[in-house]
Amino acid sequence: MKAIEFRDVTFSYGEGAPAVNHLNFSAEEGEFVAVLGHNGSGKSTLARLADGLLTADGGEIRVFGNPVSEKTLSDIRKDVGIVFQNPDSQAVASLVEDDVAFGAENIGLPREEIGRRIGFALRAVGMEPYRTATISRLSGGQKQRVAIAGVLALKPRIMILDESTSMLDPRGRREIAEVVKRLHREEKITVLFITHFMEEALLADRAVVMNRGEIVMEGAPAEIFGRHEELLTYNLALPRIGVICKRLREGGIAAADTLGIEELAKEIAECVS
Amino acid sequence: MRIVAEHLTHIYNAKTPFAAKALDDVSLTIGEGEFFGIIGQTGSGKSTFVQHLNGLIRVPASLRRKKKKDDPTVLRAGEFDLTSKKTDFRALRRQVGMVFQYPENQLFAETVFEDVAFGYKNFAEGKPSPEETERAVREAIEAVGLPYGEIKDVSPFDLSGGQKRRVAIAGVIVTKPETLVLDEPAAGLDPIGKREVMELLHRLHESWCKTVVIVSHDMDEIAENCTRVAVFHEGKVKYVLPPRELFRRTEELLELGLDVPLTAKLCLALGRRGIDIDCDFTTEDFLRKVLARKKGGAC
Numbered sequence: 001m002k003a004i005e006f007r008d009v010t011f012s013y014g015e016g017a018p019a020v021n022h023l024n025f026s027a028e029e030g031e032f033v034a035v036l037g038h039n040g041s042g043k044s045t046l047a048r049l050a051d052g053l054l055t056a057d058g059g060e061i062r063v064f065g066n067p068v069s070e071k072t073l074s075d076i077r078k079d080v081g082i083v084f085q086n087p088d089s090q091a092v093a094s095l096v097e098d099d100v101a102f103g104a105e106n107i108g109l110p111r112e113e114i115g116r117r118i119g120f121a122l123r124a125v126g127m128e129p130y131r132t133a134t135i136s137r138l139s140g141g142q143k144q145r146v147a148i149a150g151v152l153a154l155k156p157r158i159m160i161l162d163e164s165t166s167m168l169d170p171r172g173r174r175e176i177a178e179v180v181k182r183l184h185r186e187e188k189i190t191v192l193f194i195t196h197f198m199e200e201a202l203l204a205d206r207a208v209v210m211n212r213g214e215i216v217m218e219g220a221p222a223e224i225f226g227r228h229e230e231l232l233t234y235n236l237a238l239p240r241i242g243v244i245c246k247r248l249r250e251g252g253i254a255a256a257d258t259l260g261i262e263e264l265a266k267e268i269a270e271c272v273s
Numbered sequence: 274m275r276i277v278a279e280h281l282t283h284i285y286n287a288k289t290p291f292a293a294k295a296l297d298d299v300s301l302t303i304g305e306g307e308f309f310g311i312i313g314q315t316g317s318g319k320s321t322f323v324q325h326l327n328g329l330i331r332v333p334a335s336l337r338r339k340k341k342k343d344d345p346t347v348l349r350a351g352e353f354d355l356t357s358k359k360t361d362f363r364a365l366r367r368q369v370g371m372v373f374q375y376p377e378n379q380l381f382a383e384t385v386f387e388d389v390a391f392g393y394k395n396f397a398e399g400k401p402s403p404e405e406t407e408r409a410v411r412e413a414i415e416a417v418g419l420p421y422g423e424i425k426d427v428s429p430f431d432l433s434g435g436q437k438r439r440v441a442i443a444g445v446i447v448t449k450p451e452t453l454v455l456d457e458p459a460a461g462l463d464p465i466g467k468r469e470v471m472e473l474l475h476r477l478h479e480s481w482c483k484t485v486v487i488v489s490h491d492m493d494e495i496a497e498n499c500t501r502v503a504v505f506h507e508g509k510v511k512y513v514l515p516p517r518e519l520f521r522r523t524e525e526l527l528e529l530g531l532d533v534p535l536t537a538k539l540c541l542a543l544g545r546r547g548i549d550i551d552c553d554f555t556t557e558d559f560l561r562k563v564l565a566r567k568k569g570g571a572c
Contacts, residue, residue: 038463140315237464244535251563252564261538
């Protein structure tokens, strides 16, 4: 079953070129899809349309078969959880557990159920020891994990991370990547991971590249990284290891495109003395 | 200007139950003309250190009328003695420009011109004439690679993320500081934006600010750009080395919870296969050294 489906969707912010342009896109239930693209390519607009934060100008968006419209919005938002970019602007409460409870309280769950869900969500992101901590004193990675927990407490079937790692340090980024991977594996959540860290796209089953509001490339992440020239035309830089593989090949060392350091080292070792 | 810190200690909320030591007896010298890197985990004291450099955080001695005799703290930026109460901190801030993390969040004026001019009017010597202000603003905007005529009357909020960051940097370099300090200058930009910002910093380093100090989490960025690197850990300086020597210590750095550049990881993996590549960990040098050792024939 398709978790998210965009059929010929168009959206513009006021005048000017459409941010999303006749877009067709879908993600299967349980799939982990990475969405890549330079700033302004339409990635975030895609996320906001899927959650009903924006309303499409044309075309149709379905979430588990239900068309996204004003009438279905509250149901859609139970299915789709979204985590944003800035760790400092997503918290609504000052204590971790109050923040995680916020969404669950809003949909009117009974008190005991809310308590259970806070426990479940904080365990899932590894933040249970911080249940009564003050959010402002947490690190960026911890704050983003609390934001994820707040979404998880609603038991969504789809989770969208809209550049949720871009403001974190490398440790914070690793924390989020690990949590999301585990949630995908253990809770079978469909994940849409929007990022411009190419390396993070490797977590995904499938990657799509956006440019000018359209999907211009699609495939397994490793395969996409092999298409250098094309990536450059969409203003995307290769991951550094891709640059090294390419330059080695140009210099006569047969290094196949790989994203593994050990694999590349092995290939180099065979060619040098 | 040469920056010298000796025995620098800083405690937040000193003498309260919330006291937290952010810098613990730090000694560090940054030479004139360097492109200096500062790395360390979140909370290691990097930002606290750089905020001392233009007096945003004052050493206690500079707030007292008389220096304590046994106070060993030294903090100098060129001519300026930052431990002295007599120091002209406004003049210091003209000479040491500070670009914070996500500086575009600090844009506030209605036009790009007004935003950049704000720093100039605040810090320039004397009272600059409108002509002087215009010249300085024009030069700063052009120095960050933006078209002055097209952009000066535009609202900074209508610009792209990369352009906003450039305008914010222009607002700092407009006083022609000798030293430019930047906290995570490329964070949050996409890869192309990152590259453009680093290229901009190199241009500024060549023609505008003698010394550049960057704080960064991106080890590839550090390896590619910096002359020397200081590693902060729990308020202390663990190493001060050129990247060529620092990133040989891969295992020690990983132990401190830090990353190393991709080239260092590759060198380590090659070393385990008996191949030692002696490079300075820039991509160019790594490739040159590897390709120089290529065996003949097809492989």
